[in-house]
Amino acid sequence: MNYLEGLNPPQQEAVRTVDGPLLILAGAGSGKTRTVTFRMAYMIDEKRINSQSILAVTFTNKAATEMKDRVKKILGPRKTRGLTISTFHSLAIKILREDIHHLGHNNNFTIYDTSDQMSIVRAALKQFKAEKKFDKKTILSKIGKLKNQSITAESFKHSSFYDPENPYDDATEYCYHYYQDKLNFCNALDFDDILFFIKRLFVQNPEIAQKYSQKYRYIMVDEYQDTNELQFQMIKGLTSTHQNICVVGDDDQSIYAFRGADITNILNFEKVYQNVKVIKLEQNYRSTSQILDLANHVIQKNKKRKKKTMFSTNDNGVRPFLWLTHNSEHEAQIVIDEVIQHQVSGKHLSEIAILYRSNTQIPPFEDQLRLNQVPYRVIGGQKFYEKKEIKDLIAYLSFIQNPKDELALRRILNVPHRGIGTTSLKKYLEKAKERKETLFQVICSESQSEEKIKRILSLQDFVSLIDDLQFKFKKMNLVQAIHYLVEKISYMDFVDKSYDSPKIRSRKKDDVRMFLNSTERFVDRFKEEATLKNYLEKLLLVDNHDQNNQNDGVLKNEITLMTLHSSKGLEFEKVFMVGVEEELLPHKNTIKDGSDVSEELRLLYVGITRAKKKLYMTHCKERKIYGKVIPRHQSRFLIDLPKEFLTKQDRTGFAHLSETEEAEYKKSFFSNLLESLD
DNA sequence: TCGTCCGGCGTTTTT
DNA sequence: CGCCGGACGA
Numbered sequence: 001m002n003y004l005e006g007l008n009p010p011q012q013e014a015v016r017t018v019d020g021p022l023l024i025l026a027g028a029g030s031g032k033t034r035t036v037t038f039r040m041a042y043m044i045d046e047k048r049i050n051s052q053s054i055l056a057v058t059f060t061n062k063a064a065t066e067m068k069d070r071v072k073k074i075l076g077p078r079k080t081r082g083l084t085i086s087t088f089h090s091l092a093i094k095i096l097r098e099d100i101h102h103l104g105h106n107n108n109f110t111i112y113d114t115s116d117q118m119s120i121v122r123a124a125l126k127q128f129k130a131e132k133k134f135d136k137k138t139i140l141s142k143i144g145k146l147k148n149q150s151i152t153a154e155s156f157k158h159s160s161f162y163d164p165e166n167p168y169d170d171a172t173e174y175c176y177h178y179y180q181d182k183l184n185f186c187n188a189l190d191f192d193d194i195l196f197f198i199k200r201l202f203v204q205n206p207e208i209a210q211k212y213s214q215k216y217r218y219i220m221v222d223e224y225q226d227t228n229e230l231q232f233q234m235i236k237g238l239t240s241t242h243q244n245i246c247v248v249g250d251d252d253q254s255i256y257a258f259r260g261a262d263i264t265n266i267l268n269f270e271k272v273y274q275n276v277k278v279i280k281l282e283q284n285y286r287s288t289s290q291i292l293d294l295a296n297h298v299i300q301k302n303k304k305r306k307k308k309t310m311f312s313t314n315d316n317g318v319r320p321f322l323w324l325t326h327n328s329e330h331e332a333q334i335v336i337d338e339v340i341q342h343q344v345s346g347k348h349l350s351e352i353a354i355l356y357r358s359n360t361q362i363p364p365f366e367d368q369l370r371l372n373q374v375p376y377r378v379i380g381g382q383k384f385y386e387k388k389e390i391k392d393l394i395a396y397l398s399f400i401q402n403p404k405d406e407l408a409l410r411r412i413l414n415v416p417h418r419g420i421g422t423t424s425l426k427k428y429l430e431k432a433k434e435r436k437e438t439l440f441q442v443i444c445s446e447s448q449s450e451e452k453i454k455r456i457l458s459l460q461d462f463v464s465l466i467d468d469l470q471f472k473f474k475k476m477n478l479v480q481a482i483h484y485l486v487e488k489i490s491y492m493d494f495v496d497k498s499y500d501s502p503k504i505r506s507r508k509k510d511d512v513r514m515f516l517n518s519t520e521r522f523v524d525r526f527k528e529e530a531t532l533k534n535y536l537e538k539l540l541l542v543d544n545h546d547q548n549n550q551n552d553g554v555l556k557n558e559i560t561l562m563t564l565h566s567s568k569g570l571e572f573e574k575v576f577m578v579g580v581e582e583e584l585l586p587h588k589n590t591i592k593d594g595s596d597v598s599e600e601l602r603l604l605y606v607g608i609t610r611a612k613k614k615l616y617m618t619h620c621k622e623r624k625i626y627g628k629v630i631p632r633h634q635s636r637f638l639i640d641l642p643k644e645f646l647t648k649q650d651r652t653g654f655a656h657l658s659e660t661e662e663a664e665y666k667k668s669f670f671s672n673l674l675e676s677l678d
Numbered sequence: 679t680c681g682t683c684c685g686g687c688g689t690t691t692t693t
Numbered sequence: 694c695g696c697c698g699g700a701c702g703a
Contacts (some may be wrong), residue, residue: 061692061693087692089692194693565690587689588689626687
């Protein structure tokens with residue numbers, strides 16, 4: 001097969017450039033995934049490079065899976081075998097499971113998620129006892145940022161990041177120590193640690209970095225503009241024995257600085273590696289030229305960027321709209337009116353997306369969609385494994401796997417209720433601290449007590465339950481063992497007792513069943529690889545976006561609602577970007593004290609470039625914020641825009657319609673009203 | 679030990 | 694306006 005056919009010259013150049021550092025600046029809709037997957041196929045099939053020495057790194061599992069599927073489609077499963085396409089975190093975990101002992105840690109570690117982190121910081125703050133109240137979220141994000149800068153709890157106080165005048169730094173310093181001690185004690189790592197440990201491993205033992213670098217002779221990184229400092233360091237380590245590094249990205253689509261993404265990684269790539277070849281993919285195959293013109297015009301206001309201008313040979317199309325509406329209800333109403341028009345004209349609803357800056361904008365749209373019985377799907381929101389019931393069961397699994405996992409133990413100790421509440425827990429925790437033992441060790445020895453009081457008896461029951469479970473999980477396969485667990489602790493009965501509303505009860509029990517089903521799917525898929533450890537890892541790293549998406553690639557007839565952030569990488573025929581107004585885009589918190597709003601502008605750019613054929617933006621005259629009506633203004637990014645870029649229409653009256661259209665509209669409005677009264 | 683009431687606060691998100 | 698977390702009472 002000729003892997004260069006059907007590609008434009010810069011795309012071909014990118015495919016052919018296999019050796020040495022390569023930076024592909026791939027603008028929105030420029031056929032990036034196509035180029036990258038063809039490049040891998042070319043390397044394996046044409047250049048006869050062993051697939052085992054090729055590594056592609058992505059951010060999300062979804063992107064990794066997609067890339068794998070696309071390469072498999074080109075090469076077939078046989079030639080694809082051995083190819084590693086992985087997220088940063090999965091790869092890092094794989095390396096740590098093998099080599100973390102060089103840092104004096106146990107490879108049996110557990111991974112703590114955000115809510116685990118929060119409960120540790122909460123406990124730390126309780127012990128810190130300051131007059132002033134500190135916000136645990138702020139502390140946690142400070143700790144995360146420090147880890148990203150390779151600052152340990154010990155080095156914080158002497159680092160340039162520590163400001164003795166700032167009381168928050170004092171609290172952070174205390175909490176960081178408490179937090180990290182707790183993690184160590186529990187044999188746990190948080191998401192930042194996973195990368196931080198890789199860095200330390202590679203720095204302290206360069207021969208290990210070299211080992212992996214020699215294994216992966218050809219490395220590719222997707223969405224490079226989103227990498228943070230530690231991810232950059234990890235790639236540096238992996239390329240310590242060669243320079244075959246291809247990074248792909250678009251600085252104009254960098255929207256994750258708030259979580260540590262460092263745009264200078266892509267801007268400085270040419271300085272870090274020698275003899276970098278730069279290829280720009282500037283032809284857009286996605287949008288009409290009027291949509292693209294608007295996008296180009298908007299983004300050029302950003303000064304710090306790699307210069308690149310997208311062009312297309314597509315149709316002119318329809319000029320994008322900006323609609324002014326009364327309030328958020330009216331905004332939703334006219335958007336959904338348009339959606340219905342699309343629907344009655346017989347077109348597929350999967351062609352439409354509603355994009356917003358903040359999840360708080362969702363309710364009026366959901367109301368309107370339900371009212372009109374338009375099928376829809378909201379992306380994001382609460383993750384499956386964050387639901388209480390699922391967390392309970394996962395805590396059992398974590399504890400069975402890692403008996404040092406104190407958080408898991410605390411979670412399950414009184415679930416279902418065994419009469420071991422916070423008072424007893426506190427007592428045991430203190431004893432554990434005194435004796436330098438784990439919580440479970442204390443509980444075991446307490447249960448040995450001769451006293452035949454209720455508390456001791458239930459402790460004994462608990463200890464023998466855990467004993468039994470550990471045995472069963474060793475002996476049975478995962479599905480049988482988890483079913484046994486749910487039965488043994490009568491978890492369904494516990495759920496029944498926990499909620500009054502029958503509706504919520506059945507929803508929660510469905511969640512549990514869904515969890516059991518997903519275990520079955522996991523075991524079916526991974527067979528003998530389906531260990532408890534692997535399952536826990538998979539659960540935590542699972543992609544928020546594809547949990548509802550176990551369908552077979554057939555698009556459902558429903559519209560999609562999601563944040564601008566989630567929309568990156570996707571495309572739709574029609575896009576409605578709603579709430580394009582000051583304090584929402586740019587968001588309120590980015591406006592204050594002359595801070596940088598360029599990321600907000602890029603967010604607008606990402607939204608615009610999702611649209612293939614039609615783009616509608618909206619803003620309101622006023623909006624209810626936390627129950628209070630506030631006057632609103634259109635986004636600064638769209639003011640002063642020359643007329644030829646955008647059709648601005650006032651939809652609060654009928655001014656945008658001709659007289660006959662107005663009569664038509666009023667007629668249909670009143671007949672709709674009469675219908676709804678039936 | 680568990681339920682209820684009140685006060686505070688409120689982005690974006692992956693792993 | 695609504696959720697979450699802490700305090701306090703049964």
